[in-house]
Amino acid sequence: MTSNSAGGGAGTGPALDAEVVVVGAGPVGLLLAGELRLGGVDVVVLEERATPVEESRASTLHARTMEILDSRGLLERFGELPNQPRGHFGGIPLDLTLPGTPYPGQWKVEQPRTEKLLQEWATSLGARVRRGHTVRGLTDEGDHVVAEAEGPAGPVRLRAAYVVGCDGEHSTVRQSAGIALRGTDARHELLRADVDGIRIPDRRFERHEGGLAIAARRPDGVTRVMAHAYGMPPRERGGKAPEFTEVAEVWRTVTGEDISDGTPVWTNAFGDVNLQADSYRTGRVLLAGDAAHQQLPAGGQALNLGLQDAFNLGWKLALAVRGLAPDTLLDTYHAERHAAGRRILANIRTQAMLLLGGPEADGPRAVMTELIAQEAGVRRRFAGVISGLGVHYENGDGDIRTGEAAHPPPGAPFPVLSLSTADGGRTTSAALLREGRGLLLSLEAGDAGDAGSAGEQAEQAAAAAGPWKGRITYVSAAPDPVAPVYGPATGDGQPAVHGALFLVRPDGHVAWAGSGGSTDGLTEALHRWFGPPGTS
Numbered sequence: 001m002t003s004n005s006a007g008g009g010a011g012t013g014p015a016l017d018a019e020v021v022v023v024g025a026g027p028v029g030l031l032l033a034g035e036l037r038l039g040g041v042d043v044v045v046l047e048e049r050a051t052p053v054e055e056s057r058a059s060t061l062h063a064r065t066m067e068i069l070d071s072r073g074l075l076e077r078f079g080e081l082p083n084q085p086r087g088h089f090g091g092i093p094l095d096l097t098l099p100g101t102p103y104p105g106q107w108k109v110e111q112p113r114t115e116k117l118l119q120e121w122a123t124s125l126g127a128r129v130r131r132g133h134t135v136r137g138l139t140d141e142g143d144h145v146v147a148e149a150e151g152p153a154g155p156v157r158l159r160a161a162y163v164v165g166c167d168g169e170h171s172t173v174r175q176s177a178g179i180a181l182r183g184t185d186a187r188h189e190l191l192r193a194d195v196d197g198i199r200i201p202d203r204r205f206e207r208h209e210g211g212l213a214i215a216a217r218r219p220d221g222v223t224r225v226m227a228h229a230y231g232m233p234p235r236e237r238g239g240k241a242p243e244f245t246e247v248a249e250v251w252r253t254v255t256g257e258d259i260s261d262g263t264p265v266w267t268n269a270f271g272d273v274n275l276q277a278d279s280y281r282t283g284r285v286l287l288a289g290d291a292a293h294q295q296l297p298a299g300g301q302a303l304n305l306g307l308q309d310a311f312n313l314g315w316k317l318a319l320a321v322r323g324l325a326p327d328t329l330l331d332t333y334h335a336e337r338h339a340a341g342r343r344i345l346a347n348i349r350t351q352a353m354l355l356l357g358g359p360e361a362d363g364p365r366a367v368m369t370e371l372i373a374q375e376a377g378v379r380r381r382f383a384g385v386i387s388g389l390g391v392h393y394e395n396g397d398g399d400i401r402t403g404e405a406a407h408p409p410p411g412a413p414f415p416v417l418s419l420s421t422a423d424g425g426r427t428t429s430a431a432l433l434r435e436g437r438g439l440l441l442s443l444e445a446g447d448a449g450d451a452g453s454a455g456e457q458a459e460q461a462a463a464a465a466g467p468w469k470g471r472i473t474y475v476s477a478a479p480d481p482v483a484p485v486y487g488p489a490t491g492d493g494q495p496a497v498h499g500a501l502f503l504v505r506p507d508g509h510v511a512w513a514g515s516g517g518s519t520d521g522l523t524e525a526l527h528r529w530f531g532p533p534g535t536s
Contacts, residue, residue, distance in 0.1 A: 018044040018128075019321050021147050021160040023135050023173050026053070027111065027303060028289035029166035030118035030129075032310035034072070037125035038436030039318020044158060045122070046133040046149055048167075052119070055194075055266040057111040060300025063096070064388025066103035067416055068311050071433040071508055077117045082108040087299050089382050090354025091205030091212070092369050096383045100415040106300065106387075138163055138176040138285060145284045161321050164286045164313070166306075169273075170239075171291035179287065180278045181294070183345070186271025188356040189234040192226045193247045198262035200225075203255075205355070211254035212355060222265055227251045230358035234271045241267045272296045272352035274345055280309075280334040288313055293341045298351045299386060305344055308388055309337050315436060315506035324471065325531030336393045347385050389413060393509055410513055410525075414441075414504045419477035430508070432475055438511070438530055439504040440465045442476040460519045461501050467533030468526050472503075505529055 020036055022029045025047035036043045061069075061081075069075050085105035087096045097104035123129060132152045139146045145163045149156045165173025174181075190212075200223065203215040211229040218224065227250045235242075244264035251259055275294045280287050289306030297303070313333045319325035354365050371378045384390020394411030408414055417429045432439050442458035458476060465472045503512035503525055512525035526533070 016042075016144060016160055017158045018042050018160045019162075020044075020317065021046060021145075021158050021163045022166055023147070023163065023171075024166035024168060024289070024291070025049070025115070025119065025129055025131065026166060026168070026289070026306075027058075027114050027118055028306040028310045029164075030115060030122050030127075031307055032164060032166060032288060032314050033127040033129070034118065034122035034125055035310065035314025035436065036318050036321075037122060037127050038072075039315055039322070041318045041321045043127050044160075045127060045129045046135055046147070046158070047129065047131045048134045050132040050152075052115055053112055055111070055268070057268075058114075058297060058300055058303035059108055059110050060303070061107045061109060061114075062300065062304045062387045063098070063101045063103045063105070064391065064413060065304045065307050066107055067101060067413065067430060067508065068307065070103070070416065070428075071430040072121075072436070073431070073434050074117065074121060077121065078109060078113075084108065087386060088205060089372060089386070090298070090351035090365070090368065091207070092354065092365065092372055093204075094372055094382060094386070095379060096387050098380060098383055098387060098389050101387075101389060102416050111303070135167070135172050138173065140283050140285065160284075162284045162286065162317060164288060164317070165291040166287075166289050166310070167291055169290045169294045171287065173285060174277060174287055174291050177282050177285040177287075179282055179285075181275040182278060183275035183294075184273070184349075185275070186234045186273040188228060188352070189232055189269055189271045190226050190228045190356070191242055191247045191250050192224070192268045192270065193244060194222050194224050194265040195244075195259060195262040196222050196265055198223055198259045200255075200257055200259065206255075208254050211250070213251070213254045223262075225251055225259065227254050228356055229253050230356070235269070237269060242269045243267070270297065272349075272356060274349045274352070276338070276341055276345055280338055281330055286313065286317070286330065286333065288337075292337075293345060295345055295348045296352045296355075298348050298355065301344060301348060301386060304388055305341060308340070308391070311507050312337050318436075319471070319531055325529075329529075329531070340391050340393075344385060347382075391509075408502070408510050408513065410510050412510050413508050414502060414510050418480040419475075420480060422476040427477070429504075432473065433504070433506060433508060435473070436506050437470075438468075438472045438506055439502075440472050440474045441502045441504060442474075443479055443500050443502070457501055457514060457519055461514070461522055464519060464522050465503075465526060468530050471530045472526070503529075 019042040022033050022043060022045045025045050029045055033043050033045050083105055085097050087094050087106050096106060119129060133149045135147055135149045137148050144159050144161055147158045147163055165171045167173055200215055202217060203213050206213045214226040216224050229250055244267055247267055248260040273294045277287055277292045280292050288309040295302055316329050316333055320327050320329055354361055392411045414429055419427050421427060440461055462474045465474055500513060500515040502510055505511045511529045512522055
C-alpha cells in the first residue's frame with residue numbers, strides 16, 4: 001500500500017463512494033458499522049462470505065460487552081440469555097462476578113445470532129453490507145484510500161476517507177497496510193467439533209494422562225467437544241477444517257471414548273497463537289478484532305476483546321470523519337486498545353500454558369488455584385481482566401469495581417446506575433448513552449433543594465459544555481438508594497457517587513470527574529475527547 005500522509009477529514013478530498021469502508025462482516029465489523037452510523041458517517045461493509053456464518057464458533061459474552069450492548073439498546077433484541085456466574089482461568093474455576101454491573105459472569109449466545117442481530121441493527125441505521133466482495137488490496141492516496149475488491153459482478157474500486165480491517169487473523173487489510181505482527185506462533189493445537197447423536201459425560205477442562213478434554217451438551221442435543229493431546233503441534237491445514245475422523249481419534253486417545261458414530265455439524269482446529277499488530281493504525285487504515293490481535297479463544301475473550309475494540313473506535317472515527325475532532329483523536333484508539341490488548345494477550349498466554357501444558361504445568365496450576373482463592377486482590381483482578389470491567393484507559397492497570405475507589409476515576413468504565421432524573425423520570429446511565437453521544441451527568445439532584453456547591457458546580461459544568469451541545473448530552477439525576485458501586489454508602493443509603501459530576505465518553509468510559517464544587521479540567525477534557533467547540 002502506498003504510504004502517504006493521512007491528511008484531513010473526508011470533506012477535503014475527492015468525491016467518495018463511502019466515508020468509511022469496513023472490511024469484514026463478523027460481529028466486530030458489524031458493531032463498528034452501527035457505531036459509525038450513530039455518529040452520522042456513511043459506511044459500507046465488504047464481506048468475502050456470500051452468506052452469514054452458520055457455525056456456532058464464539059458463544060460467550062462477558063459483563064463489559066453486555067454493558068456495551070445495553071448502552072445501545074441492543075439487549076432487547078437478544079432477549080433472555082443463559083447466564084453463568086463462573087468462568088475459568090486456564091481451566092481453573094473462577095468466579096467472574098464483580099460489583100457495579102447488572103450483568104455479572106458470562107452470557108451465552110451463538111455467534112450466528114450475534115451477527116444476525118448486529119447486522120439488522122447496523123443496516124436499520126443505514127449501513128450498507130455488501131457480501132461476496134473479496135478485498136484484494138488498498139492504496140492510500142493521501143486524502144483518501146482506495147479499496148480494490150472482487151465482487152459478484154467483477155472488480156470493484158471503493159474510495160473512502162478511512163478503511164478499517166475487521167477481516168480476521170489473515171487480514172488482507174493488515175497485510176496491504178504493511179503492519180507487522182509480533183509475538184509467538186502457535187505451538188499447540190486443539191481440535192473442536194459440534195457433534196449430534198452422541199451421549200458422553202459433560203466435561204469441564206478435564207486433564208487426563210494424555211491430554212485435555214472438554215464436552216458440553218447443548219439444549220438442542222448437539223455436544224461440543226474439544227480435545228488436545230499433550231505435545232500435539234499444529235498441523236498445516238491450508239485453511240481447511242479438520243476431518244471429523246481426526247477429531248474422534250484425538251478424543252479417543254485422550255478419553256478412551258468412541259464418538260466416531262456421531263454426526264459432525266462443524267469441526268475446527270485452533271492453536272495457542274499469541275500475536276499483536278505493531279500498530280492498530282497507519283494513516284487512514286485501522287485494524288480491529290482478530291485483524292489486530294490473534295490469541296487462543298480462552299473463555300470467549302477473543303470475541304469480547306474485538307467488540308470492545310470496535311466500541312472504542314467507532315465514536316472517535318465518526319468525529320474525525322465529520323471534521324468535529326482532529327485526526328489525532330484516532331491515535332488514542334491505538335494507545336488505549338493496544339495497551340488493553342497487550343494485557344489480555346499476556347493473560348491468555350498464561351492460560352494457554354496452564355491449559356495445554358502436560359505434567360510440567362501441574363505445579364503452576366496448583367499455585368494459581370491457591371492464588372485465585374484470594375478474594376480481595378487476586379480473584380477480583382483476574383475477573384476484571386476477563387470480564388472487561390477492569391479496563392482502565394488512563395494508566396492501563398486500574399483495579400476497577402473492587403469497592404476501593406471513592407468514585408469511578410477517569411479512564412474507568414462508568415457503572416450502570418439506576419437513576420431518577422430531575423424531571424421525575426427514571427432511567428439508567430447506560431440508557432443515557434443510547435444515541436452515541438457523550439454524557440455530562442450531574443448526580444447532585446438527590447438532595448432536594450440543595451443549592452450549595454454541588455448545584456453551582458452542575459450549573460458551571462452545563463454552561464461549559466454548551467458549545468459542545470450536539471456532541472454532549474447534559475443530564476441531572478439522582479442514583480437510586482441501592483448498594484454502593486464505589487466506596488461506602490452515605491448515611492441515607494445513596495452510593496458514594498452522589499454529589500459528583502462526570503463527563504462520560506460515548507463508549508461509557510469516564511473522561512472527567514469532579515466533586516466538591518470544582519469544574520477544573522472539564523473544558524480541557526471536552527477539547528481532548530470531543531474536539532474544538534462549535535457547530536456539531
